Amino acid sequence: MGEMEELRKEMENLKDQITAARKTFQDTTLQEAASGVTVVGRVQLKTRKTLRGHLAKIYAMHWGTDSTLCVSASQDGKLIVWDSITTNKVNAIPLKSSWVMTCAYAPSGNLVACGGLDNMCSIYNLKGKDGNVKVMRELAAHTGYLSCCRFLSDTEIITSSGDCTCVLWDIETGTEKMVFAGHQGDCMSLGVSPDFKFFISGACDFTAKLWDIREAQCRQTFSGHESDINAIGFFPNGNAVITGSDDATCKLYDLRADQELITYQDSSIMCGVTSLAASKSGRLLLAGHDDFNVNIWDMLKSERVGVLAGHDNRVSCIGVSSDGMACCTGSWDSFLKIWN
Amino acid sequence: MTIRTARPDRVQHFRPRMHCLKKLEAMMVEMQSGVKGSEQKLNVTTIPHVITGKDIIAWITNKMKSTTEESQAFGTMLVAYGYIYPLENHKKLVMCNDTSLYRFQTPYFWPTQKWVAEDSDYAIYLAKRNIRKKGMLEPYEQAHYNHLHEWLNHKWDFIVMQATEQYKAGKERKKPDRVVFDCQERAYWIVNKPPRHTHSAMDCGPERLIDPNSDEKITFDTYRRMNLFYQQAIMRSKVKSSVSLGALVKYITTYKNHDPFLAPCLPSNPWHTDNDTYWTMNMRQVEVPTKMRVERWSFSLFELLSDLRGRDDFKIFLKKEFSGENMAFWEAAEELKWGTASSMTSKAETIFKTFLAPGAPRWINIDGRTMGLTVKGLDHPHRYVLEAAQTHVFLLMKKDTFFRYLKSPVYKEIQKKALNPEPHNFSPAQLEQNAQNRSPGIHPIILWQQDESEKAKAAIASAPVDVKAMMSKIDRK
Numbered sequence: 052m053g054e055m056e057e058l059r060k061e062m063e064n065l066k067d068q069i070t071a072a073r074k075t076f077q078d079t080t081l082q083e084a085a086s087g088v089t090v091v092g093r094v095q096l097k098t099r100k101t102l103r104g105h106l107a108k109i110y111a112m113h114w115g116t117d118s119t120l121c122v123s124a125s126q127d128g129k130l131i132v133w134d135s136i137t138t139n140k141v142n143a144i145p146l147k148s149s150w151v152m153t154c155a156y157a158p159s160g161n162l163v164a165c166g167g168l169d170n171m172c173s174i175y176n177l178k179g180k181d182g183n184v185k186v187m188r189e190l191a192a193h194t195g196y197l198s199c200c201r202f203l204s205d206t207e208i209i210t211s212s213g214d215c216t217c218v219l220w221d222i223e224t225g226t227e228k229m230v231f232a233g234h235q236g237d238c239m240s241l242g243v244s245p246d247f248k249f250f251i252s253g254a255c256d257f258t259a260k261l262w263d264i265r266e267a268q269c270r271q272t273f274s275g276h277e278s279d280i281n282a283i284g285f286f287p288n289g290n291a292v293i294t295g296s297d298d299a300t301c302k303l304y305d306l307r308a309d310q311e312l313i314t315y316q317d318s319s320i321m322c323g324v325t326s327l328a329a330s331k332s333g334r335l336l337l338a339g340h341d342d343f344n345v346n347i348w349d350m351l352k353s354e355r356v357g358v359l360a361g362h363d364n365r366v367s368c369i370g371v372s373s374d375g376m377a378c379c380t381g382s383w384d385s386f387l388k389i390w391n
Numbered sequence: 392m393t394i395r396t397a398r399p400d401r402v403q404h405f406r407p408r409m410h411c412l413k414k415l416e417a418m419m420v421e422m423q424s425g426v427k428g429s430e431q432k433l434n435v436t437t438i439p440h441v442i443t444g445k446d447i448i449a450w451i452t453n454k455m456k457s458t459t460e461e462s463q464a465f466g467t468m469l470v471a472y473g474y475i476y477p478l479e480n481h482k483k484l485v486m487c488n489d490t491s492l493y494r495f496q497t498p499y500f501w502p503t504q505k506w507v508a509e510d511s512d513y514a515i516y517l518a519k520r521n522i523r524k525k526g527m528l529e530p531y532e533q534a535h536y537n538h539l540h541e542w543l544n545h546k547w548d549f550i551v552m553q554a555t556e557q558y559k560a561g562k563e564r565k566k567p568d569r570v571v572f573d574c575q576e577r578a579y580w581i582v583n584k585p586p587r588h589t590h591s592a593m594d595c596g597p598e599r600l601i602d603p604n605s606d607e608k609i610t611f612d613t614y615r616r617m618n619l620f621y622q623q624a625i626m627r628s629k630v631k632s633s634v635s636l637g638a639l640v641k642y643i644t645t646y647k648n649h650d651p652f653l654a655p656c657l658p659s660n661p662w663h664t665d666n667d668t669y670w671t672m673n674m675r676q677v678e679v680p681t682k683m684r685v686e687r688w689s690f691s692l693f694e695l696l697s698d699l700r701g702r703d704d705f706k707i708f709l710k711k712e713f714s715g716e717n718m719a720f721w722e723a724a725e726e727l728k729w730g731t732a733s734s735m736t737s738k739a740e741t742i743f744k745t746f747l748a749p750g751a752p753r754w755i756n757i758d759g760r761t762m763g764l765t766v767k768g769l770d771h772p773h774r775y776v777l778e779a780a781q782t783h784v785f786l787l788m789k790k791d792t793f794f795r796y797l798k799s800p801v802y803k804e805i806q807k808k809a810l811n812p813e814p815h816n817f818s819p820a821q822l823e824q825n826a827q828n829r830s831p832g833i834h835p836i837i838l839w840q841q842d843e844s845e846k847a848k849a850a851i852a853s854a855p856v857d858v859k860a861m862m863s864k865i866d867r868k
Contacts, residue, residue, distance in 0.1 A: 377662050
């Protein structure tokens with residue numbers, strides 16, 4: 052037992068060293084750094100379109116890389132691809148398992164993926180030969196529910212699961228290429244960096260981890276949240292990570308400084324964050340909460356500059372289109388709204 | 392329905408969201424001492440500690456320093472979670488900013504309690520109400536009751552016994568206490584088993600698989616791994632926060648005018664005016680790009696290469712400088728990285744012959760070590776075999792060629808030619824017309840055809856020149 056004690060003491064020592072090192076690297080605060088930047092003022096976004104068609108709670112949505120197509124998944128067992136500007140449904144794909152929790156659109160626009168309590172990620176080919184949308188692959192190896200999935204290309208996809216691991220799959224062969232294990236709690240969400248070399252995952256052990264896709268290693272771990280991390284995303288320049296948690300705060304972590312830079316919190320917000328998205332320049336952070344609203348934060352001044360209120364139930368997913376023109380929110384009230 | 396996860400049976404359910412509710416509890420405790428209650432007559436009995444909606448909202452506004460609308464929304468949330476319940480109109484879980492009457496729910500029924508609202512408890516509650524007065528159940532409650540009677544049939548004697556006991560105990564209480572307890576219980580079940588077609592705030596999605604309260608047993612191995620990880624963390628080179636924050640600020644300021652949420656876009660935002668000109672002007676294949684787009688190319692090499700039109704322009708510049716092989720190698724490496732597994736060996740071979748072999752027609756100039764590693768890796772090609780060489784080439788382009796491009800006549804020319812469209816100024820009548828005449832956009836088949844023809848042209852242009860064929864052609868002439 053003496054060895055265990057020694058190891059524990061060493062660990063505490065190392066943790067203290069890390070905290071001290073981080074303090075010495077904190078040579079300025081956000082207020083000073085952002086003092087020269089002009090204030091954004093109140094941001095008012097209006098609902099431009101409402102996408103109606105789902106019959107039950109919408110759990111996830113994802114924009115395609117073209118400006119107007121997006122896919123949404125709902126627990127009525129349907130995956131719908133919308134042309135958001137005309138509000139037409141381009142594809143309505145019936146699912147084998149209606150307990151879907153996530154969906155993703157491939158960057159090429161050819162594939163969509165979804166998964167949920169069936170522990171599998173199903174890939175559908177939208178550009179099939181005879182025009183029908185069929186299941187192309189069913190990726191099954193997880194022992195827990197699928198919480199999030201994101202395409203790297205038409206041949207690779209990363210999934211995160213309730214069994215505490217993330218997996219990189221080869222779609223052509225339908226097999227696992229790499230398993231990223233290390234979290235101590237259910238992985239709830241993941242985000243891929245703009246250059247597709249790294250991805251981050253947020254989990255119920257209150258930490259976010261940065262993984263190197265090539266080497267299947269955890270590069271960095273970010274802690275500081277007091278409750279499950281529900282949503283995670285990269286800052287547009289790829290050097291910082293934004294996380295949203297059940298403790299009703301969002302935090303910005305910088306990858307190169309290896310620490311938390313900013314916390315976005317307000318005593319009047321008590322409901323957990325369910326989803327988040329950053330605007331194209333990174334100035335605005337849109338966070339969807341359990342209290343049916345979306346809060347808009349000014350990332351530099353750390354102030355709330357707007358609220359999107361319009362849903363009748365929890366906002367479960369939010370996304371900003373690739374050209375940054377519109378943001379789409381999906382809610383448990385079965386509607387998707389496009390704001391601008 | 393296929394739920395494949397084998398959930399271990401734990402009595403404590405791992406509901407998400409409990410953390411926020413603990414904050415609400417703290418606020419509720421404060422509120423109970425802060426808001427004044429009074430006695431109110433309801434039917435015949437006098438109920439103590441009744442508060443009005445107005446008082447609650449005023450207290451919240453004062454405490455949280457927010458607007459009345461926000462306080463009202465917050466109050467509705469408290470009612471929806473069951474911390475406060477309405478006395479009249481008990482099925483509608485909203486907080487009204489008037490003299491409607493509310494009461495604080497007893498902590499026994501708060502949502503954060505360790506036990507979850509079980510079906511058997513609900514069955515006991517419904518049975519008790521049935522005993523008291525037959526036919527008192529609402530239709531949705533009756534439907535629940537029938538359903539529970541069916542599938543809890545094995546326990547039904549126990550349920551009826553419990554219900555009778557509780558009913559008898561209730562009769563022995565004093566009337567006001569009984570009425571209060573009935574109200575509390577009723578409110579609790581309205582929150583947890585809501586009537587049909589109403590939203591329930593208690594909905595929180597699937598439970599977590601991992602027990603958040605369990606103490607992990609840290610073994611010897613785990614300690615060693617963690618120490619190794621912390622040591623690596625210490626040795627990792629860190630950047631000062633001023634640098635990181637500075638970089639964030641710089642990025643945000645650079646892109647400020649390009650963020651459609653913050654700055655208007657020219658000619659007009661298609662979401663506002665239903666006019667597609669913005670998207671047609673910024674398409675992949677456009678002859679003359681817009682000024683904003685050309686400006687974005689100057690932000691970073693990554694931005695320039697991600698925009699395919701920018702890449703084309705960059706390639707024109709490189710052709711003039713006779714240094715196109717770096718760009719061609721980078722593109723070929725990208726194709727290898729994201730291509731299908733079956734094509735990998737053939738692509739790797741072509742790349743080797745074209746770029747890396749000594750005396751290759753488009754030989755790239757990289758340092759000896761990287762070249763050695765890459766050539767060795769090409770014996771067993773995999774997706775990331777060219778990663779090192781690709782990064783090296785990218786850095787070369789970034790540090791040297793990119794800046795020369797920005798100062799070159801090619802870039803300056805495209806800057807001059809770039810379009811700066813006039814902002815649209817639609818009258819309301821025109822806006823309506825726009826909405827009706829919205830074009831369906833360019834058919835994806837046409838876009839695909841354009842893509843294919845472009846790929847074919849690029850393939851022909853980059854194929855190594857077959858010297859023998861050339862010579863024989865010349866000979867024949």
